[in-house]
Amino acid sequence: MAQYSKVAPTPLLKDELDIVIPTIRNLDFLEMWRPFFQQYHLIIVQDGDPSKVIKVPEGFDYELYNRNDINRILGPKASCISFKDSACRCFGYMVSKKKYIFTIDDDCFVAKDPSGKDINALEQHIKNLLSPSTPFFFNTLYDPYREGADFVRGYPFSLREGIPTAVSHGLWLNIPDYDAPTQLVKPLERNTRFVDAVLTIPKGTLFPMCGMNLAFNRELIGPAMYFGLMGDGQPIGRYDDMWAGWCMKVICDHLGLGVKTGLPYIWHSKASNPFVNLKKEYKGIYWQEELIPFFQSATLPKDCTTVQGCYLELSKQVKAKLGKDDDYFIKLADAMVTWVEAWDELNPVGGKAVEANGVVAK
Amino acid sequence: MSDSSINPSEVDIVIAAINSDLTPFLNEWRPIFSPFHLIIVKDPDMDGELHVPEGFNVDVFTKSDINLMVGSSHSFLFSGYSCRYFGYLVSRKKYIISIDDDCVPAKDNNGHIVDLVAQHIANLKAPATPFFFNTLYDPYRKGADFVRGYPFSLRSGVTCALSCGLWLNLADYDAPTQALKPEQRNSRYVDAVMTVPVRSLMPVSGINIAFDREVVGPTLFPALRLSAEGKIRWETVEDIWSGMCVKVICDHLGIGVKTGIPYVWRKERGDAIESLKKEWEGVKLMEEVVPFFQSVRLPRSAATAEDCVVDMAKAVKEQLGKVDPMFARAGDAMADWVKLWKSVGSSAPEV
Numbered sequence: 001m002a003q004y005s006k007v008a009p010t011p012l013l014k015d016e017l018d019i020v021i022p023t024i025r026n027l028d029f030l031e032m033w034r035p036f037f038q039q040y041h042l043i044i045v046q047d048g049d050p051s052k053v054i055k056v057p058e059g060f061d062y063e064l065y066n067r068n069d070i071n072r073i074l075g076p077k078a079s080c081i082s083f084k085d086s087a088c089r090c091f092g093y094m095v096s097k098k099k100y101i102f103t104i105d106d107d108c109f110v111a112k113d114p115s116g117k118d119i120n121a122l123e124q125h126i127k128n129l130l131s132p133s134t135p136f137f138f139n140t141l142y143d144p145y146r147e148g149a150d151f152v153r154g155y156p157f158s159l160r161e162g163i164p165t166a167v168s169h170g171l172w173l174n175i176p177d178y179d180a181p182t183q184l185v186k187p188l189e190r191n192t193r194f195v196d197a198v199l200t201i202p203k204g205t206l207f208p209m210c211g212m213n214l215a216f217n218r219e220l221i222g223p224a225m226y227f228g229l230m231g232d233g234q235p236i237g238r239y240d241d242m243w244a245g246w247c248m249k250v251i252c253d254h255l256g257l258g259v260k261t262g263l264p265y266i267w268h269s270k271a272s273n274p275f276v277n278l279k280k281e282y283k284g285i286y287w288q289e290e291l292i293p294f295f296q297s298a299t300l301p302k303d304c305t306t307v308q309g310c311y312l313e314l315s316k317q318v319k320a321k322l323g324k325d326d327d328y329f330i331k332l333a334d335a336m337v338t339w340v341e342a343w344d345e346l347n348p349v350g351g352k353a354v355e356a357n358g359v360v361a362k
Numbered sequence: 363m364s365d366s367s368i369n370p371s372e373v374d375i376v377i378a379a380i381n382s383d384l385t386p387f388l389n390e391w392r393p394i395f396s397p398f399h400l401i402i403v404k405d406p407d408m409d410g411e412l413h414v415p416e417g418f419n420v421d422v423f424t425k426s427d428i429n430l431m432v433g434s435s436h437s438f439l440f441s442g443y444s445c446r447y448f449g450y451l452v453s454r455k456k457y458i459i460s461i462d463d464d465c466v467p468a469k470d471n472n473g474h475i476v477d478l479v480a481q482h483i484a485n486l487k488a489p490a491t492p493f494f495f496n497t498l499y500d501p502y503r504k505g506a507d508f509v510r511g512y513p514f515s516l517r518s519g520v521t522c523a524l525s526c527g528l529w530l531n532l533a534d535y536d537a538p539t540q541a542l543k544p545e546q547r548n549s550r551y552v553d554a555v556m557t558v559p560v561r562s563l564m565p566v567s568g569i570n571i572a573f574d575r576e577v578v579g580p581t582l583f584p585a586l587r588l589s590a591e592g593k594i595r596w597e598t599v600e601d602i603w604s605g606m607c608v609k610v611i612c613d614h615l616g617i618g619v620k621t622g623i624p625y626v627w628r629k630e631r632g633d634a635i636e637s638l639k640k641e642w643e644g645v646k647l648m649e650e651v652v653p654f655f656q657s658v659r660l661p662r663s664a665a666t667a668e669d670c671v672v673d674m675a676k677a678v679k680e681q682l683g684k685v686d687p688m689f690a691r692a693g694d695a696m697a698d699w700v701k702l703w704k705s706v707g708s709s710a711p712e713v
Contacts, residue, residue, distance in 0.1 A: 178509060204561050
C-alpha cells in the first residue's frame with residue numbers, strides 16, 4: 001500500500017525551486033499569485049524587444065533575462081533558443097541552479113476549487129513531484145499516494161513502491177488548451193469541469209504536454225526539456241511544449257521516471273487569436289502525423305543511461321528519420337545538440353547520471 | 363455527447379444474487395432499472411428462496427436452469443460471484459451492465475443521483491482513444507475536446523468495448539489494504555471517464571462494469587477460482603483475472619476500455635481482517651501473472667473475440683500452467699467457456 005505520508009504538510013521547497021516565467025507583455029498576473037509565489041525565486045525570460053522594460057511587481061526576488069542577456073551568456077549557442085515564442089522559457093531552465101522548476105504563462109491566474117477555495121497550484125505540483133509515479137500498471141483510483149486513495153484490489157504488490165516522478169503536468173479551467181481548428185469550431189467553449197484527480201501516464205503512452213502550468217525535477221529530466229526552434233524565422237509555432245513533451249516521455253519511459261497529469265488547475269484567461277494560431281500551427285498539424293509514429297517507435301539503446309545521452313541519441317534519430325520530411329528537422333536536431341552542449345556548459349557539475357532504474361547515481 | 367435516448371431493447375442488466383433478498387437492492391435501483399430487462403442469476407450455492415420485488419421486467423435463473431443449459435459438468439463454473447457469467451451467456455442484448463448486489467446509486471458532486479445505465483451506455487457508444495492520451499480525458503464528453511497536440515488522424519477513435527465504473531464509500535481495495543486502513547472510505551467523486559491506453563494493464567473490477575456483448579462477450583469469463591473463494595470480493599480474483607485477459611484482447615483487436623464514471627455507492631459488508639486471515643492466495647497469484655500478461659502476444663490470425671480467448675487459454679496453459687495447477691485449470695475453463703459460448707451463447711442459433 002501507499003506509504004507516502006499524508007499527514008505531514010507539503011514542504012515549501014523555497015530554496016530548491018525556481019519559477020520560470022516567459023513574458024513579452026507584462027507581469028501583472030503575479031499580483032494574484034503573490035500569496036503563493038512570493039517566497040520563491042523567479043526567473044523571468046523576456047521575449048521580444050530587449051529594450052522594453054518589463055516591470056516586476058515589488059517584493060519578488062527574481063533574475064530577468066532578455067534577448068541580449070541570452071546572446072551574451074550563450075554566445076553562438078544562443079541560436080538554439082527561440083525568439084518571439086514562449087519556447088524561450090527553456091533558457092530559464094538552463095540557467096536555474098535549483099532542483100525543481102515550475103513554469104507558468106503570464107495569462108494564467110489562480111483558479112478556485114469547487115468549494116470556492118483558491119488553488120495553490122505550486123503546492124499541488126510539489127506534492128505530485130515528491131510522491132512516486134506508477135507507470136507500469138494503471139490504478140483505477142488514480143494517484144494511490146493521495147490522501148483518501150490507495151491501490152485497488154488486483155494491483156500487484158511488487159509495483160506499489162512506484163518510481164520517482166520527473167514531471168507534473170497541470171490543467172486549465174476557463175480557456176482550454178485547444179488547437180486552432182478546434183478553437184475556430186468552438187470559440188465559446190470553456191472548461192468548467194474540475195476533475196479531482198492526478199494520475200500517472202502509463203509507460204509507452206504519449207500525450208500532449210502543455211507548458212502553461214508545468215513542473216519538473218530539473219535534476220532528473222532537465223536536459224530533456226528543450227522547447228525547440230519556434231517563432232521568428234521558424235516555420236512553426238505552438239509546438240514547443242509538444243516537442244519537449246514527446247522527447248521527455250520517451251526518455252522518462254527509457255530511464256524509469258514517471259510523468260503525472262491532472263491537478264493542479266490554473267485559470268487560463270486569454271484566448272489567443274485562432275487565425276494567428278492557425279498560421280503558426282498549420283505545418284505542425286500535418287507534421288504531427290509523421291512525428292507521432294516516430295516517437296511511438298523510438299527506442300534508446302541500453303547504454304544511454306543519462307538524460308543528456310538519451311537526448312543526443314534522440315537528436316541523431318530525429319535527423320536520420322525526420323530530416324527527410326523537412327530540412328527544419330535537421331536544424332532542430334542540430335539545435336538539440338547545441339542545447340545539450342549549452343546545458344552542460346552552464347551546469348558543469350556534469351549532471352547526475354540517472355541509472356536505468358531511476359536511482360540517481362552519486 | 364450524452365445519449366438521452368437509450369433504447370431499452372439494447373440493454374440487459376445482469377445481477378448475480380449473492381444475497382437472497384434483493385428487495386432493498388432493487389427498490390433502490392428501481393428509478394434507474396425499471397425501463398430495462400433484468401437477468402438475475404441466483405448463486406447456485408445459496409440455499410433459501412430468492413426474493414425479487416414486483417414491477418420489474420425480469421428473468422431469474424437458478425441452479426436447475428444452469429444445470430439444464432450447460433450440463434452439470436460445467437455448472438461449477440458459475441458458483442458465487444461467477445454466476446453472473448451465466449447471465450452474460452444467456453443474454454441476447456448488445457450491451458450488458460452488471461453490478462454487485464451490495465451497491466446502491468451514488469450521488470455526484472451536485473447531489474444528483476448518478477444514472478448508472480445512462481453513463482455506462484454513453485461510455486460504450488462514444489469512441490475510445492487508446493493510442494494517445496488526451497489530457498482533458500474523454501474528448502467526446504460535452505464541454506471537452508481533444509487538446510492541442512493530439513494527432514488528427516487519431517481523433518475518430520475506436521470502438522469502446524468495456525466501461526469500468528468506480529465506487530464511493532467502500533472502494534474496491536484488497537483485504538490487506540482495507541485491514542490496514544479500516545476507516546478509509548472513498549469520498550472523492552472524480553468527474554471523469556477516460557480510455558485506458560493500449561498496452562497498459564489495469565485491475566478490472568467486476569463490482570460495476572458494462573460491456574458490448576456483441577464485440578467482447580466471450581472475453582469475460584469465469585476461469586480463475588481461488589481454492590477458498592468466498593462470497594466477499596476480498597476473497598476473489600475471478601474478475602481481475604478475466605479483466606487482464608479482456609485488456610490484452612482489446613489491445614490486440616484495437617478496441618478500447620474506459621474507466622471512471624459512473625460511480626456506485628458500495629455498502630459496508632464483510633471484515634477485511636477476517637478475509638485476510640482466510641485468503642492470501644489471490645494477492646500472491648497476481649505477482650505470478652503480471653509478467654505473463656505484460657508479454658503475451660496473440661497471433662495475427664486471432665481476429666475475433668472467440669479466437670483470442672482460445673489463444674489466450676493456450677498461452678495460459680503453456681506458460682502459467684507449470685507455475686501453479688490453478689492456472690492450468692483456468693486455461694481449461696477458458697477453453698470450455700468458448701465452447702459454451704458457441705453452443706449456448708450469442709453465436710448459437712436463437713433458442
